[in-house]
Amino acid sequence: ETGVTQSPTHLIKTRGQQVTLRCSSQSGHNTVSWYQQALGQGPQFIFQYYREEENGRGNFPPRFSGLQFPNYSSELNVNALELDDSALYLCASSTQGRGVEQFFGPGTRLTVL
Amino acid sequence: AQKITQTQPGMFVQEKEAVTLDCTYDTSDQSYGLFWYKQPSSGEMIFLIYQGSYDEQNATEGRYSLNFQKARKSANLVISASQLGDSAMYFCAMREVNAGGTSYGKLTFGQGTILTVHP
Numbered sequence: 697e698t699g700v701t702q703s704p705t706h707l708i709k710t711r712g713q714q715v716t717l718r719c720s721s722q723s724g725h726n727t728v729s730w731y732q733q734a735l736g737q738g739p740q741f742i743f744q745y746y747r748e749e750e751n752g753r754g755n756f757p758p759r760f761s762g763l764q765f766p767n768y769s770s771e772l773n774v775n776a777l778e779l780d781d782s783a784l785y786l787c788a789s790s791t792q793g794r795g796v797e798q799f800f801g802p803g804t805r806l807t808v809l
Numbered sequence: 810a811q812k813i814t815q816t817q818p819g820m821f822v823q824e825k826e827a828v829t830l831d832c833t834y835d836t837s838d839q840s841y842g843l844f845w846y847k848q849p850s851s852g853e854m855i856f857l858i859y860q861g862s863y864d865e866q867n868a869t870e871g872r873y874s875l876n877f878q879k880a881r882k883s884a885n886l887v888i889s890a891s892q893l894g895d896s897a898m899y900f901c902a903m904r905e906v907n908a909g910g911t912s913y914g915k916l917t918f919g920q921g922t923i924l925t926v927h928p
Contacts, residue, residue: 729915738813738900738918739854752915784852788916797844798916800854 700789700801708807709777717772717804719787727751728770729798730762731786739786745770746792774806782808811836811903813919821925822891829876830886830922832901838862842904843884844916845875849897857899860884891926898923 701720709715721728727746731739741754745764759775768789774781784805788798812835822828834843845857860868860875868875876885888895902916 731916738902738920739916741915741917744915754915786852786854788854797856797859799856800846803852805852 700787700799702785702787702801702804704804705802706805706807708809710809711777711779713777714773714775715777715806717774717785717787717806719770719772719789719801721768721770721787721789722799725789725791725799726768727790727792728764728768729788729790730770730772731788732756732781733784733786733803734780735783742772777808779808782806811838811841811905811917813901813903813917815901815919815922817922818920819923819925821927822888824893824926824928825890827887827889828891828924830888830899830901830924832884832886832919834882834884834901834903836882836903838905843875843877844902844904845873845884845886846900846902846918847895847897848900848921854900858886888924893926893928896924896926 700722703718729744730742733739742756743753744751748764761773763771784803786803787801790798814833841862843860847855858868858870858873858875860877867877872889874887898921900918900921902918
């Protein structure tokens with residue numbers, strides 16, 4: 697069973713640029729959630745994708761957008777990067793259902809200069 | 810809105826001793842799930858244990874147990890027989906359950922507790 701993978705592991709961008717982060721969900725999982733974790737903080741929910749549609753969104757501006765593909769992999773796109781976007785971005789996959797756990801990937805550490 | 814509070818920024822424990830990490834939560838939902846995750850310095854979130862709001866028994870997973878007190882809205886993690894490899898950040902999290910009873914993916918996390926296990 698293949699776990700959740702994310703790419704790239706590290707990324708450095710400058711303010712105003714755009715970035716795309718990628719996530720491959722665990723085999724058999726149809727739901728992907730994205731989280732932003734600033735240094736020393738708990739993760740914050742960005743959004744979730746289920747069956748290729750956004751299925752809930754946290755308090756993040758529209759410049760944070762995403763996609764889910766038919767194979768359930770997902771992308772997180774961030775436009776017009778700001779310094780505060782520097783964080784660890786975590787992807788989690790799961791199935792739908794009561795009480796199911798989310799399996800997290802290793803994360804992508806984004807630094808915005 | 811859901812809220813998770815972890816009041817212990819850091820905890821220290823001697824190897825082979827037990828330790829309790831505190832977590833209180835606030836929600837108006839009747840149905841919810843509570844999770845604990847471990848995050849080593851590598852960054853990956855590792856699932857430890859789950860407790861459903863309607864579960865009558867406290868959850869246990871190996872050396873991990875969850876002391877669930879619904880009336881007090883607390884869900885403390887107990888780690889027995891601490892090991893050096895338990896040194897990490899620990900997060901308590903809550904999951905919403907939507908009106909249809911299925912699990913909506915948003916997890917609300919606390920600020921975390923850094924656990925250090927001394928030899």
